[in-house]
Amino acid sequence: MSTFDVLIVGGGMVGATLACALRNSSLKVGIIEQQPAWLDGEFTADGRASAIAWGTSQIWRQLGVWPAMESLGVTPMMGIQVSDREFPLQVRLRAEEAGTASLGYVVENAVTQRALWQAIQTAANVEVVCPATVTGLSAGADGWRVTVATPGEPRSWRPICWWEPMVGIPRYAP
Numbered sequence: 076m077s078t079f080d081v082l083i084v085g086g087g088m089v090g091a092t093l094a095c096a097l098r099n100s101s102l103k104v105g106i107i108e109q110q111p112a113w114l115d116g117e118f119t120a121d122g123r124a125s126a127i128a129w130g131t132s133q134i135w136r137q138l139g140v141w142p143a144m145e146s147l148g149v150t151p152m153m154g155i156q157v158s159d160r161e162f163p164l165q166v167r168l169r170a171e172e173a174g175t176a177s178l179g180y181v182v183e184n185a186v187t188q189r190a191l192w193q194a195i196q197t198a199a200n201v202e203v204v205c206p207a208t209v210t211g212l213s214a215g216a217d218g219w220r221v222t223v224a225t226p227g228e229p230r231s232w233r234p235i236c237w238w239e240p241m242v243g244i245p246r247y248a249p
């Protein structure tokens with residue numbers, strides 16, 4: 076059984092960003108992801124691109140992963156037009172009016188994931204557990220116990236804190 080200070084369930088955009096934020100800290104971090112291809116750097120199955128807000132790009136810049144995303148390819152959004160079917164009025168936003176280099180970026184999800192995973196896979200205090208699926212969670216007097224199914228034998232951990240990526244609220248051990 077392994078013990079972590081922070082155990083992140085899911086290595087998607089949010090989970091991998093949190094792992095990046097915690098890399099090089101004094102915390103022992105684990106991140107569990109069930110998609111086996113990600114371990115080999117295969118992020119293309121999604122096939123989608125996302126509109127990334129300017130603020131999000133600045134968070135990734137602060138975390139040191141934005142240059143990798145830029146080198147893999149990002150497209151700046153210089154204008155945004157918001158409309159509602161036949162409603163006659165529209166909102167038009169322009170980067171030069173906002174005073175920023177762009178309003179955000181369109182980035183392929185594969186690019187985002189690749190840059191985030193490159194960062195966490197080389198972090199000394201982050202253990203990537205992949206492929207593995209979290210199958211159970213229980214609270215004990217000394218922390219949380221997370222049960223994980225892997226293609227090999229079942230493993231379990233006792234983290235003192237875990238993160239639920241779809242909710243985004245840290246839960247601390249009692």
Ligand SMILES: Cc1cc2nc3c(=O)[nH]c(=O)nc-3n(C[C@H](O)[C@H](O)[C@H](O)COP(=O)(O)OP(=O)(O)OC[C@H]3O[C@@H](n4cnc5c(N)ncnc54)[C@H](O)[C@@H]3O)c2cc1C
Nearest residue numbers: 085086087088089090107108109125126207208209240241
């Ligand atoms: C069609 C669509 C278009 C979107 N467009 C945009 C956009 O343009 N701009 C934008 O900012 N956002 C967009 N979003 C939202 C954005 O994709 C999500 O907010 C973001 O992906 C959430 O990140 P996440 O890490 O919380 O979840 P996910 O990206 O869903 O990652 C969760 C991860 O957890 C893993 N996982 C799940 N359960 C387990 C388990 N039990 N054990 C181990 N691993 C597990 C999954 O395999 C997955 O990799 C869009 C979403 C959709 C569906």
